[in-house]
Amino acid sequence: MSNEIILVGAGHMGYAMLEGWLGAEILKPEQVVVVEPAEALRDRVEEHGCAAVSSAADLGDDLKPQIIVLAIKPQMMNDILPDYKRFGAAETTFLSVAAGTSIATIEGHTGPSPVIRVMPNTPSAIGEGMLGVFANERVSDETMQFVDQLLVTSGDVVHVEREEQIDAITAISGSGPGYVFHFIEALTEAAKAVGFEEDTALLLAKQTIYGSACLAMESENSPTELRKQVTSPNGTTAAALAVLMEGDAMTKLVTRAVTAARDRAVELGK
Numbered sequence: 001m002s003n004e005i006i007l008v009g010a011g012h013m014g015y016a017m018l019e020g021w022l023g024a025e026i027l028k029p030e031q032v033v034v035v036e037p038a039e040a041l042r043d044r045v046e047e048h049g050c051a052a053v054s055s056a057a058d059l060g061d062d063l064k065p066q067i068i069v070l071a072i073k074p075q076m077m078n079d080i081l082p083d084y085k086r087f088g089a090a091e092t093t094f095l096s097v098a099a100g101t102s103i104a105t106i107e108g109h110t111g112p113s114p115v116i117r118v119m120p121n122t123p124s125a126i127g128e129g130m131l132g133v134f135a136n137e138r139v140s141d142e143t144m145q146f147v148d149q150l151l152v153t154s155g156d157v158v159h160v161e162r163e164e165q166i167d168a169i170t171a172i173s174g175s176g177p178g179y180v181f182h183f184i185e186a187l188t189e190a191a192k193a194v195g196f197e198e199d200t201a202l203l204l205a206k207q208t209i210y211g212s213a214c215l216a217m218e219s220e221n222s223p224t225e226l227r228k229q230v231t232s233p234n235g236t237t238a239a240a241l242a243v244l245m246e247g248d249a250m251t252k253l254v255t256r257a258v259t260a261a262r263d264r265a266v267e268l269g270k
């Protein structure tokens, strides 16, 4: 079997991953067929040399994909999956990036199949993603190795042992960029409140988050130690952290937010 891939949905996540796979030359454009109703999004994948069609009905019956990547909204799965049953052979693996949608739901449409759930995040677009992976027992070692090769082009990959852990990963790293971008928004607003123009405020916020994340990754010190290194006794950071850490306010708020995201992933799976 050739490493032929059908990518269903070339929106934010589908396109981000495709760009990584083509850019790393793990896949050649002629190995990928994209199904995407939006013309502008089809044009953008065609610019990379991939074939693109607007609906599953336009896919030839002779296609024998090794992998069908499902990068559509979870709410659309039940409508769209039946269109792909005809491609389901024992050696065709379904790879879903959808939040919540369970392997049981996918197999409910495709019949018993190799299924891999992947939870990426948008920094995958620049190769700095965090991806969680769970595969059912029908996925062959050969396919898993090939998929891992694809996924590492998007960022760091962690395999989990239980499917429900994908919902937890969704709440941490899948949705996490949204929390961090909101923190950037908040720090920017705060910078404006203490007197900076928009552009400078945004630069101050973004470079501070970027530099801190890089330091946290490169340093042998824990985030707690790094925080202490910033915090002079009775100084400015101590004054701010007294607000953020009072009664563990920040930790409690983030834990509430992550729990809400995890619960929503579970709900989307019903």
Ligand SMILES: NC(=O)c1ccc[n+]([C@@H]2O[C@H](COP(=O)([O-])OP(=O)(O)OC[C@H]3O[C@@H](n4cnc5c(N)ncnc54)[C@H](OP(=O)(O)O)[C@@H]3O)[C@@H](O)[C@H]2O)c1
Residues within 6 Å of the ligand: 008, 009, 010, 011, 012, 013, 014, 035, 036, 037, 038, 041, 055, 056, 071, 072, 073, 074, 076, 080, 097, 098, 099, 119, 120, 121, 122, 174, 175
């Ligand atoms: N965005 C993230 O940060 C993120 C992270 C991890 C996982 N995910 C998961 O990734 C999936 C896609 O999310 P997204 O943010 O990439 O959404 P998105 O940008 O809306 O992409 C979904 C794409 O699917 C297309 N589509 C609709 N009907 C289709 C059909 N019948 N066949 C093929 N494609 C069809 C949509 O086209 P139209 O717009 O024309 O309807 C859209 O371009 C979701 O399941 C989400 O849970 C997203």
